[in-house]
Amino acid sequence: MCKILYISYDGLTDPLGQSQILSYLSKIAINEISIDILSYDKKEVYSRNKLFVENILKNSNIDWHPLRYSKYPPIISTLWDIIKGWQKIKKLNQKNNYQVVHCRGYIPGILGLKLKKKFKTKLIFDMRGWWCDEKIESGNWNNFIFKPIYKYFKKKGTAII
Numbered sequence: 001m002c003k004i005l006y007i008s009y010d011g012l013t014d015p016l017g018q019s020q021i022l023s024y025l026s027k028i029a030i031n032e033i034s035i036d037i038l039s040y041d042k043k044e045v046y047s048r049n050k051l052f053v054e055n056i057l058k059n060s061n062i063d064w065h066p067l068r069y070s071k072y073p074p075i076i077s078t079l080w081d082i083i084k085g086w087q088k089i090k091k092l093n094q095k096n097n098y099q100v101v102h103c104r105g106y107i108p109g110i111l112g113l114k115l116k117k118k119f120k121t122k123l124i125f126d127m128r129g130w131w132c133d134e135k136i137e138s139g140n141w142n143n144f145i146f147k148p149i150y151k152y153f154k155k156k157g158t159a160i161i
Contacts, residue, residue, distance in 0.1 A: 004028075004035045005089065005098045005115070007108035009081075011041030012064060013049035021104070022056055029061035036092055037062060038108075040069040040081055065092065075149065078107065085111045093119055102126060106153055 006025060010016050017039060029035045046066065057064055067084050070077035089111055092098075102124040103112035109125050116123040141150055 002033050003096045003098050004100045004102060006035055006037045006102045007111055008039045008104040009107045011069060012039045012053045013041045013045045025062060026060055034061045036065060036096060038065045038088060041066045042069045082107060082110060089115055
């Protein structure tokens with residue numbers, strides 16, 4: 001049995017999680033492939049959509065491990081999400097000994113790269129755009145505080161690929 005850990009900073013209870021992540025992974029998690037999903041779900045949509053997602057996963061080779069997404073205060077909340085994620089990943093890997101970690105985005109990529117280095121897990125980095133550039137272009141990171149964070153993620157993104 002091949003054990004895969006899929007990490008997403010998008011929640012499975014979000015529309016994107018349901019339309020892209022669940023539909024994609026449910027086609028892969030068959031026969032000898034088992035997938036654990038670690039997602040960061042927002043409190044409001046989690047309570048509203050949790051049962052819906054659990055029903056989709058009920059008869060699949062997918063186990064879901066949701067963590068609460070932290071939004072405030074900026075930067076610190078993301079660091080906290082990384083710490084929570086790593087603690088959960090260590091416990092899950094101890095039990096499952098993942099062969100592959102599939103990371104959707106930069107924050108999951110940081111966690112997946114650490115898993116790869118520490119436990120020799122194969123890494124798939126899945127990013128559809130340059131997230132840090134998108135943050136600048138959207139105006140979300142147009143503040144001097146975010147300049148070192150932008151540089152960090154630009155460098156980290158090229159290191160993951």
